[in-house]
Amino acid sequence: MTTVPIPEDWPATEEQAHAVQDALRARVILDEPGPPPGQGHVTGVDVAYDDERDVVAAAAVVLDASSLGVVAEATAVGRVSFPYVPGLLAFREIPTVLAALEALPCPPGLVVCDGYGLAHPRRFGLASHLGVLTGLPTIGVAKNPFTFSYDDPGTARGSSSALLAGSEEVGRALRTRDGVKPVFVSVGHRVTLDQACAHTLALTPAYRIPETTRRADALCREALRKTYSA
DNA sequence: GCGACAG
DNA sequence: ATCTTGTCGC
Numbered sequence: 719m720t721t722v723p724i725p726e727d728w729p730a731t732e733e734q735a736h737a738v739q740d741a742l743r744a745r746v747i748l749d750e751p752g753p754p755p756g757q758g759h760v761t762g763v764d765v766a767y768d769d770e771r772d773v774v775a776a777a778a779v780v781l782d783a784s785s786l787g788v789v790a791e792a793t794a795v796g797r798v799s800f801p802y803v804p805g806l807l808a809f810r811e812i813p814t815v816l817a818a819l820e821a822l823p824c825p826p827g828l829v830v831c832d833g834y835g836l837a838h839p840r841r842f843g844l845a846s847h848l849g850v851l852t853g854l855p856t857i858g859v860a861k862n863p864f865t866f867s868y869d870d871p872g873t874a875r876g877s878s879s880a881l882l883a884g885s886e887e888v889g890r891a892l893r894t895r896d897g898v899k900p901v902f903v904s905v906g907h908r909v910t911l912d913q914a915c916a917h918t919l920a921l922t923p924a925y926r927i928p929e930t931t932r933r934a935d936a937l938c939r940e941a942l943r944k945t946y947s948a
Numbered sequence: 949g950c951g952a953c954a955g
Numbered sequence: 956a957t958c959t960t961g962t963c964g965c
Contacts, residue, residue, distance in 0.1 A: 764955090765955075765956085766956075766957095767955085767956055767957080768957090769956085769957085802954095802955065802956075803953095804952080804953040804954065804955090805953080805954085807954055807955055810955075810956095811955075831954095832954080832955070833954045833955060834954055837954085838954085839953095843954070844954075844955085858954080860954050860955090861954080861955090862953090862954065862955090863954090864952095864953065864954050865952070865953055865954090902954085
C-alpha cells in the first residue's frame, strides 16, 4: 500500500492551524436536515497511530443504514501530519482519512466521526472540517465531554441533555445504553443536531459506541498492525 | 501563571 | 491515542 503524502500547504504551527479553521468555518452548512436515519449508507471513519514510527492508519467502513451490515471498506496509511493538540485534532487525522474515503468503491452517505464537530473551541472540530473538505454530511460522536459541561441525562437509552459551552448548546450528551455513560454528539456539516442524535441511536442497537466507529476502529488497528510485518 | 483538554 | 492480564459479571 502506498503512503499518503502530507499536503504541501499543510499547517506547521498552531497559529497556522487556527487560521485555517477560522477561514473554513464559514463554509459549514447548518440549515440542512441531513439524510434520514435508517436509509442509505452510513460510513464510520477512524485512525490509529504509532508516533514512534511516525505512522498513521485510517479506515472508512460503509454500512447499510438499515441492516448495519458492512457494504464496503477501505484503508490508507500515512505519516503523522501534526502533533496532538486539543482543538487541532483534525490536522492529525484528515489527510489519511480523506485517502481512505477516496478509496471507497461507493458513495459514503453520512460520515460519522470519532470526535467533535461544532462542539469545539472555535466551532470547527474534526467532523465539521471533514464535512467542508468533502461536501459530505457529517456528525461527530465523541466518548468524552472535552472542555464542555452537561447535566447527566436520564438513565434510559435515548435520554439526552445539552452539551454546553457556557450557555451555548454546542451538542448533546446522549445515552445510548441504559445506565451507561453517554456519548457526546455534535453536528459536523449539513446535518441537524436532532438528526445527528437520531442517527446515533440508530447506530447503537447493542453498544455505547456507534457501529460505524466500532467497525472503523477495528479496521484501522488491523491496518496499522499489517504495517509492521509487510 | 497553573491546570484541563476530542484522539 | 497508547502502554497492558486477568478478572468480575450478565
